[in-house]
Amino acid sequence: MSSASPLRVVVLISGSGSNLQALIDGQKAGELPIEIAAVISNRPGVKGLERATNAGIEAITLDHKGFASREAFDSALAQRIDGFEPQLVVLAGFMRILTPDFAQHYLGRMLNIHPSLLPKYQGLNTHQRALDAGDSEHGVTVHFVTAELDGGPAAIQAVVPVLKEDDASTLASRVQAQEHVIYPMAVKWFAEGTLRMHNNAAVLKGEPLPASGYQVRTNNV
Incomplete structure (x- = not known):
């Protein structure tokens, strides 16, 4: 990717967002050719949302407790993610087990760290x-996300x-x-x-x- 066309990224978090901060720092320093379009948390009030706001990145809470099922939450989450048209989804301490349909939707363009x-x-x-x-x-380990x-x-x-x-x-x-x-x-x-x-x-x-x-x-x- 050239500096004129950074990779659009959406980051999913559930907590403090220390890995998110590492990505923000790399983006700001010009070391990562990315644009973090949004940060989405399934838990309200976590520090990672504050990190995003401080960096001028849209910070979104989508509380999984407000959904009747895992499938309903994942469907709503995918809609929010896709609204930003990301080329990569990064799980940075996102503490949710993903449904197979969600994993398949982003297959080959979603990374996790374990x-x-x-x-x-x-x-x-x-x-x-x-x-x-x-x-x-x-x-x-950083790995691509699959249904497993x-x-x-x-x-x-x-x-x-x-x-x-x-x-x-x-x-x-x-x-x-x-x-x-x-x-x-x-x-x-x-x-x-x-x-x-x-x-x-x-x-x-x-x-x-x-x-x-x-x-x-x-x-x-």
């Missing part, structure tokens, strides 16, 4: 599960060491620092046209990536 080295530890409490398993390494929960093809992973003194909080903090590095990388690749999903695989610069995606290793302690 705090584990997928396919390990799909779902919640990933940091404690890694510690309980005695893992020596942990990390975070946390099961879409991985684009990039950041691997961090697990330290002897780690608890879930300290490990989560170090993993989150890497989230703010690799999510903008993946979004930039997509915006530049070098990252795509094809035949249920992540493809970078025309080459299918391994199941773990492109891996970044860090000695970040």
